[in-house]
Amino acid sequence: MGGTLSVGGGGNVSIVAANGGLSLLTTSALNIPCTLKDDDDNTLLPKAPDTSAMAPAYQPAYVVPVYDVGDNSMNVPFVANVPEDPVETLAIHRWDSRTQNAPDFWVAYLLEGLQSASRDDRDPNNEAFSFGDTVNIAGGSLIYLEVHQPREGVGNPVAEERDTVVHETGHAVGRSTDEPVTDGASNFKANYLNHIRSTTRPWP
Amino acid sequence: MCKYMIRPCSFVSAVWLSALSGSAWGGSLTVRVEPHKAVIVLGEPVLITTTVTNEGSEPMKLSHHNVPTIDQHSLSVVDLMFGADEENLEHWSDYLRPLGKTGPRTLAPDESLSFDLVMLYNRKDGFFATTPGKYWIQGRVVIAPSPYVEILTTPIAIEVREPPRAERAVWQWLSANKDEYGRLVQVPWEAKLSEEFVQECNRICTETTSSYGEYLALFLSRWYCEGPNKDAAKSQRFAEIAKVKATSEKVRTEADKLLSGKQPTP
Numbered sequence: 161m162g163g164t165l166s167v168g169g170g171g172n173v174s175i176v177a178a179n180g181g182l183s184l185l186t187t188s189a190l191n192i193p194c195t196l197k198d199d200d201d202n203t204l205l206p207k208a209p210d211t212s213a214m215a216p217a218y219q220p221a222y223v224v225p226v227y228d229v230g231d232n233s234m235n236v237p238f239v240a241n242v243p244e245d246p247v248e249t250l251a252i253h254r255w256d257s258r259t260q261n262a263p264d265f266w267v268a269y270l271l272e273g274l275q276s277a278s279r280d281d282r283d284p285n286n287e288a289f290s291f292g293d294t295v296n297i298a299g300g301s302l303i304y305l306e307v308h309q310p311r312e313g314v315g316n317p318v319a320e321e322r323d324t325v326v327h328e329t330g331h332a333v334g335r336s337t338d339e340p341v342t343d344g345a346s347n348f349k350a351n352y353l354n355h356i357r358s359t360t361r362p363w364p
Numbered sequence: 365m366c367k368y369m370i371r372p373c374s375f376v377s378a379v380w381l382s383a384l385s386g387s388a389w390g391g392s393l394t395v396r397v398e399p400h401k402a403v404i405v406l407g408e409p410v411l412i413t414t415t416v417t418n419e420g421s422e423p424m425k426l427s428h429h430n431v432p433t434i435d436q437h438s439l440s441v442v443d444l445m446f447g448a449d450e451e452n453l454e455h456w457s458d459y460l461r462p463l464g465k466t467g468p469r470t471l472a473p474d475e476s477l478s479f480d481l482v483m484l485y486n487r488k489d490g491f492f493a494t495t496p497g498k499y500w501i502q503g504r505v506v507i508a509p510s511p512y513v514e515i516l517t518t519p520i521a522i523e524v525r526e527p528p529r530a531e532r533a534v535w536q537w538l539s540a541n542k543d544e545y546g547r548l549v550q551v552p553w554e555a556k557l558s559e560e561f562v563q564e565c566n567r568i569c570t571e572t573t574s575s576y577g578e579y580l581a582l583f584l585s586r587w588y589c590e591g592p593n594k595d596a597a598k599s600q601r602f603a604e605i606a607k608v609k610a611t612s613e614k615v616r617t618e619a620d621k622l623l624s625g626k627q628p629t630p
Contacts, residue, residue: 244436244461245554279437280428280466288428288439288469293462297488307467314467327465337457339429339443341465343510 167192198283200306202274206234209270209303213322213346214329221348221356223333229257229267236271242302244277246295253300261299261361268332268362269299270325275306282307291324294331299363301328322346330355333362392419393471395442397503397517400614405527406493407538409484409549409579411614414442414503417476427506428466432458432482434618436553436590440479441469445502446492450519453502459487460551480618485546491539493524527575534574537564549583553590569605578609585622 164172170191177186214225261267275281282289294301308321323346330341334355400411429443445453500519507513527535547555569581585602588595603622610616
């Protein structure tokens with residue numbers, strides 16, 4: 161047939177057939193430029209977790225959080241989706257003060273990450289979503305920034321992140337897997353206050 | 365099977381097949397928890413089918429729980445309580461997956477969700493039952509964290525017996541390798557297993573009449589389908605073995621799922 165067709169600025173493709181009655185052109189290939197973009201914002205990191213609700217949350221358990229171990233490294237590898245495998249998750253942590261955790265000096269670890277494993281990262285938006293993770297027994301908590309955003313349907317992302325920080329550290333400090341941890345507003349449930357009051361130290 | 369209406373309360377004292385007081389949401393929820401067997405032997409996993417149905421007229425928000433689901437892509441809204449003392453059941457966790465705070469799942473009116481859970485082992489204490497006896501499993505659904513509303517199903521008894529004499533060698537071997545066995549059954553998609561362990565599982569499945577064989581075959585099939593050493597042919601072969609050896613409809617159904625074209629995940 162000869163001739164070429166270009167759609168939307170895409171490259172020329174050869175016309176191989178034409179049907180005037182149907183106003184139909186058949187081409188040798190398809191070349192329509194498009195851009196696919198997810199709604200993740202990879203520029204949000206690095207950021208320290210919002211710990212402003214920690215002190216009032218831990219006060220009824222007679223614990224005063226202090227951020228003085230000097231382990232505030234921002235030099236952490238970027239991982240788009242944190243794997244579910246605890247061993248792989250631990251490999252992402254940069255918990256230099258782990259060995260200082262002891263019955264007379266409690267240490268917990270928080271790291272802000274982008275999002276959880278792909279099964280619950282709210283991509284697409286009808287998926288479940290995880291606000292944070294704590295590694296069982298080994299300790300260390302991740303707070304996921306991407307889902308604490310207004311565009312993800314979270315009513316009050318700032319308050320939600322504060323609650324997530326209390327929730328995840330609650331698992332680690334209380335050495336418990338039980339749920340729920342908080343009332344959703346950064347206050348520990350009574351059983352978690354008991355866990356924290358009676359534990360000898362956080363995980364591990 | 366248990367059916368309840370919701371009521372706002374810290375710990376609902378569940379009543380068998382009864383409708384409790386109506387909720388502030390004007391809705392009702394049915395929760396079913398069904399173990400695949402009422403009598404098992406030590407080292408036999410319990411496969412639990414849970415179903416939640418919103419029978420009310422309003423959508424309901426339910427919390428997710430990171431319990432051991434058979435499907436790695438599923439987050440359950442039904443949590444499990446477990447213990448030997450019916451009056452003091454404790455939250456069950458396998459300690460094999462991260463704990464996570466997740467967003468709620470909205471259940472539309474008339475919508476029903478089903479989750480397949482498996483209970484065998486936890487990394488902290490070992491097998492859920494190490495001695496014969498009666499144990500209790502209870503389902504829990506959390507409606508809202510504040511004011512706290514939860515539904516507890518009536519505890520269901522599971523009788524755990526000593527394995528028959530002919531099975532004791534297998535049971536002892538599984539006990540000695542409980543971490544690998546637990547990972548194979550509960551997190552096959554990420555279980556890094558030794559070659560010796562896989563070979564012995566293969567031998568038990570193919571060369572013995574052990575009653576553990578149906579589970580080893582089923583979960584080896586899943587492991588070859590989803591785990592680090594993917595092999596579609598072996599996955600299908602072990603699913604066929606599991607189906608032949610199955611002593612329950614649940615194992616047969618799970619084997620059928622694997623046989624009906626479930627391919628290894630990339």
